[in-house]
Amino acid sequence: MDSEGFREAAVSSIDEIISYFDNISTRSVVSTVEPGYLRKLLPSTAPEDGEPWADIQRDMEAKILPGITHWQHPGFHAFFPCATSYPSILGELYSSALSGACFNWICSPAVTELETIVLDWLARMLGLPDCYLSTGPTRGGGVIQGSASEAVVTAMVAARDKYLRETTPTDLSEEAHDDFVAHKRSRMVALATTMTHSSTKKAAIILGVRFQAIPVRAEDNYALTMPVLAAALANCRARGLEPFFLTATLGTTDTCAVDDFAGITAALESHNPPTPQASFDMNMHKWLLTNFDASCLFVRNRNWFIQALSINQAIYSTGNSGSASPSDGGLVTDYREWQIPLGRRFRSLKIWFVMRTYGVKGLQAYIRRTTALGEDFAAWMRAREDLFEILTGPSFSLTVFRVKGATEEESNARTKRLCDGVNASGKIWVSNTVLDGKFAIRMMTGVRATEKEHVEAAFKLLVDMAGEIVKS
Amino acid sequence: MDSEGFREAAVSSIDEIISYFDNISTRSVVSTVEPGYLRKLLPSTAPEDGEPWADIQRDMEAKILPGITHWQHPGFHAFFPCATSYPSILGELYSSALSGACFNWICSPAVTELETIVLDWLARMLGLPDCYLSTGPTRGGGVIQGSASEAVVTAMVAARDKYLRETTPTDLSEEAHDDFVAHKRSRMVALATTMTHSSTKKAAIILGVRFQAIPVRAEDNYALTMPVLAAALANCRARGLEPFFLTATLGTTDTCAVDDFAGITAALESHNPPTPQASFDMNMHKWLLTNFDASCLFVRNRNWFIQALSINQAIYSTGNSGSASPSDGGLVTDYREWQIPLGRRFRSLKIWFVMRTYGVKGLQAYIRRTTALGEDFAAWMRAREDLFEILTGPSFSLTVFRVKGATEEESNARTKRLCDGVNASGKIWVSNTVLDGKFAIRMMTGVRATEKEHVEAAFKLLVDMAGEIVKS
Structure with a gap:
């Protein structure tokens, strides 16, 4: 594919993408293909000779799009938004052209420096404390990770090593040191709640440390509170375990609960651990119009990460003469020491494009608009108390509800039928969860294309179908 | 930015990208900005109001491109290629439009199914054994990871858990089991060589297990051999350590050495470990014209990964009624259990576009052409034995050499001066390493834009500058 061939292919692809977005509501939200559909449509080996772009592009519509579930569809009310936007797409376009393992x-100095700058922009926009700014008082700053799971692994490694440094005596023989650390590792435990995202458990598996999920309660709206955490910490201590890591969440996975941060701080202070590391991670690729992946991790003190993750190898030392070089000399940020991978994509470009194109006000307006849609939806639900019970929310555009029934079993069965029924319509897609044995539907209104008319239509579909289920 | 605004912006960006590639050789390969250059050019907070695309695009050329080191430049001879290509860029374009956390x-069934299919294509193209095919006899298959570092962490977690499963007695009390495992973990050691990529060491740090780098020798061309590995294993055993993981490499980081796989297998067999897991990882984003990131990991038996990494959480169970669903039911692949992250980008699209556009023959022709350029370069070096000594290669388009001198010190000093000198020219960029105390230049000829004339010009620059250094 030469320059002219690329120009034609790219312009045609852009037209297809615009047409895709302009007509997305005509498609079934969730794909209806059968498992294994694509293997029947594609050859089992790569072609020997190159194929023209027109053939490939035709297959996009004919073979790939039927297998796509449309996360940008106005009827996508499942899970959480996984946004994209036109400026974000442009960011990926330039990033893929400037490809390097930075x-x-x-x-590529711009890859490091733009990341530092836009994450400072983001920290200020979010109102984070100054300790998370690269220019702040604590050698903090932000780094873009591929996913929250990677961010949690990275933060947990830094926390584990900091905990071991601060709690291991320095005067042991090598053998005694090894035994001490081995025993301590076997007693260390990472904590989260039963509503926390699975990434904390997965990180503990990866590190090979214990994990404990603290049960949270309906009466606390499924948030972690001071007394619950204090009791969990005391219980760990009583069993000889050493809690060294806790994930607290603003907007949990199942219900978008907000853990009680002030209460958590109080519980941790009385527990008297070493200085907490206090990392903050936020997936901009969820609700801030930036396409996957852009998990923004802010650290309070980069040294805690660097001490855990630094690797020095001659080939990556680019001070050719071995003398002072901007890289490797402490003069500039070496993000490879803040993350699992060595190489890095130019991810900050799309964040920069999005923040400049929308501006702070544009992003605020979008968040407020989609949050208001969630409040509308919850208000309509409350007006139909004859049919529905709201279990949590509205919180961050998410309402969790179920169909009423004479018994728990009847309510669960009706709610499952409703969930399956509306999803089979192809018009909307909702997800589900189970809260204290109660099967519940999660209705999220955060997708950019979702307008009031779409939420009204979704509500009407839910009411009509629930009415039929209750009658039958 | 509406559809029409996006169309204009995207077409204009495409033109800029084409112009960038068509004129890339007029730029300095390596960026010449000073540390902190970008902070001086950008505001310290995000704009309150949105800005027009024209302003953003102007800043790309004025503020970002000066801070880019051009990995696609024909004079980029440093490290390794980090490719991109027009079809790969189109893949990212579609992928960012279809954004979802799959x-x-x-x-999105297509995201899972296309990944399985194109990694089978790739396994066949590379001539990998059938055990790495999704349709093979061992429940194997491929998964696209963000980086080789993530692939190594994932493989090491699976190997650690498999080793613990297979070596821990099943009849212990809970306390005795915990003590046994804690002690065993403290004795387990991951192995690599002194020439292996740093990701193995980093993975061991993340897992909190011991790491040992086996020294490899110049007389073995810096490859790992049977006697060296057998001695290292015996040494571990003598110290009470339990080797459970080894990275063997086809093309090591420093010199592109090829470890002796047959010899390694023989050494491992006499060491008598549990069945080896035998994962194979290859970064398609290095030499196969697919932009970063596309690290293709092939596993021999997916169960070893799933047993280590499986997380079940109600919200991700999409069998809404709780009954059999394609996902979560074992009928389809759940790649989240083969990797660290939960969500996934549609990375297979760019691989599919690249393999179809170039065809197997096109990719072979490119690899052979750039390998031949490396052989040309090495031949020219050998013809100037008065100036240069080749330490390793040519291997996979990489030659590692130094300037001769009366003493080691003189040779090192001259080679450092040459390395700094040619890099300061802006015409080429080479990287360096140190082999047994010998400072050496790495010259790689694998970039797609690199033609014979560029390698000739680079050679001439090296000869001229080395001649001056030797004279002075």
Whole structure:
């Protein structure tokens, strides 16, 4: 594919993408293909000779799009939004053209520096404390990770090593040191709640440390509170375990609960651990119009990460003469020491494009608009108390509800039927969860294309179908 | 930015990208900005109001491109290629438009199924054994990871858990079991060589297990051999350590050495470990014209990964009624259990576009052409034995050499001066390493834009500058 061939292909692809977005509501939200559909449509080996772009592009519509579930569809009310936007797409376009494995500053200074700058922009926009700014008082700053799971693994490694440094005596023989650390590792436990995202449990598995999920309660709206945490910490201590990591969440996975941060701080202070590391991670690729992946991790003190993750290898030392170089010399940020991978994509570009194109006000307006849609939906639900019970919310555009029934079993059965029924319509897609044995539907209104008319239509579909289920 | 605004912006961006590639050789390969250059050019907070695209695009050329080191430049001879290509860029374009957090099959069946299919294509193209095919006899198959580092962490977690499962007695009390495992973990050691990529060491740090780098020798061309590995294993055993993981490499980081796989197998067999897991990882984003990130990991038996990494959480169970669903039911692949992250980008699209556009023959022709350029370069070096000494290669388009001198110190000093000198020219960029105390230049000829004339010009620059250094 030469320059002219690329120009034609790209312009045609852009037209297809615009047409895709302009007509997305005519498609079934969730794909209806059968497992294994694509293997029947594609050859089992790569072609020997190159194929023209027109053939490939035709297959996009004919073979790939039927297998796509449309996360940007106005009727996508499942899970959480996984946004994209036109400026974000442009960011990926430039990023893929400027491809490099930017593992240190000189490998492309703009890749490191723009990341630092836009994450400072984001920290200020979110109103985070100054300790998370690269220019703040604590050698903090932000780094873009591929996913929250990677961010949690990275933060947990830094926390584990900091905990071991601060609690291991320095005067032991090598053998005694090894035994001490081995025993301590076997007693260390990472904590989260039963509503926390699974990434904390997965990180503990990866590190090979214990994990404990603290049960949270309906009467606390499924948030972690001071007394519940204090009791969990005391219970760990009584069993000889050493809690070293806790994930607290603003907007949990199942219900968008907000853990009680002030209460958590109080519980941790009386527990008297070493200085908490206090990382903050937020997926901009969820609700801030930036396409997957852009998990923004803010650290309070980068040294805690660097001490855990630094690897020095001659080939990556780009001070050619071995003398002071901007990279590797402490003069600039080496993000490879803040993350699992060595190389890095130019992810900050799309964030920069999005923040500049929408502006702070544009992003605020979008968040407020989709939050208001969630409040509308919850108000309509409350007006139909004859049919529905709201279990949590509205919180961050999410309402969790179920169909009423004479018994728990009847309510569960009706809610499952409703969930399956509306999803089979192809018009909307909702997800579900189980809260204290109660099967519940999660209705999220955060997708950019979702307008009031779509939420009204979704509500009407839910009411009509629930009415039929209750009658039958 | 509405559809029409996006169309204009995208077409204009495409033109800029074409112009960037068509004129890339007029730019300095390596960026010449000073640390902190970008902070001086950008505001310290995000704009309150949105800005027009024209302003953003102007800043790309004025503020970002000066801070880019051009990995696609024909004079980029450093490290390794980090490719992109027009079809790969189109893949990212579509992928960013279809953005979703595709953590299971139903979240977009095409994302899972195309990945399985194109990794089977790739396995066949590479001539990998059948055990790495999704349709093979061992429940194997491929998964696209964000980086080799993530692939190594994932493989090491699976290997650790498999080793613990197979070596821990099943009849212990809970306390005795915990003590046994804690002690065993403290004795387990991951192995690599002194030439292996740093990701193995980093993975061991993340898992909190011991790491040992086996020294490899110049007389073995820096490859790992049977006697060296056998001695290292015996040494571990003598110290009470339990080797459970080894990275063997086809093309090591420093010199592109090829470890002796047959010899390694023989050494491992006499060491008598549990069945080896034998994962194979290859970064398609290095030499196969697919932009970063596309690290293709092939596993021999997916169960070893799933047993280690499986997380079940009600919200991700999309069998709404709780009954059999394609996802979560074992009928389809759930790639979230083969990797660290939960969500996934549609990375297979760019691989599919690249393999179809170039065809197997096109990719072979490119690899052979750039390998031949490396052989040309090495031949020219050998013809100037008065100036240069080749330490390793040519291997996979990489030659590692140094300037001769009367003493080691003189040779090192001259080679450092040459490395700094040619890099300061802006015409080429080479990287360096240190082999047994010998400072050496790495010259790689694998970039797609690199033609014979560029390698000739680079050679001439090296000869001229080395001649001056030797004279002075």
